[in-house]
Amino acid sequence: MAEILEVIMIVSFGASWPLNVIKSYKARTTRGKSLGFLCLIFFGYIAGILSKFLNETYMMSFASKWYVLFFYVLNLIMVGADLIIYARNYKLDKKNVREN
Numbered sequence: 001m002a003e004i005l006e007v008i009m010i011v012s013f014g015a016s017w018p019l020n021v022i023k024s025y026k027a028r029t030t031r032g033k034s035l036g037f038l039c040l041i042f043f044g045y046i047a048g049i050l051s052k053f054l055n056e057t058y059m060m061s062f063a064s065k066w067y068v069l070f071f072y073v074l075n076l077i078m079v080g081a082d083l084i085i086y087a088r089n090y091k092l093d094k095k096n097v098r099e100n
Contacts, residue, residue, distance in 0.1 A: 003068050010048075010071045017078035024085045028092050038083050045076040 024033065049072045052058050058065060 003065050007068055007071055010068075010075060014071065014075035014078065017075060017082065021078060021082050021085060024082055024089065028089055030086055030089045030093055033086055033089075035086060038079060038086060042076065042079045042083060045072055045079060048072045049076065 049069065052069050052072065058068075062069075
């Protein structure tokens with residue numbers, strides 16, 4: 001039951017990432033974004049993933065509970081994509097400042 005609740009938490013938290021990535025891509029600017037926040041969330045997901053690998057009880061039942069780790073990795077990928085788009089948008093912001 002604990003794993004199901006954890007999946008509900010991680011899915012609920014991560015449901016907004018795809019929309020956030022699309023919004024960032026379309027915005028073409030870093031205004032309104034926080035690089036520190038994105039990095040903190042990214043490293044938080046890494047810590048969550050590592051905690052699963054270091055949890056012997058979880059790893060012993062991995063074959064039946066793989067889905068918990070799947071959602072951590074999925075969210076990590078989404079935040080990573082947002083970080084990449086942030087870098088692109090940062091370059092676009094610098095280019096726009098030079099042109100104006």
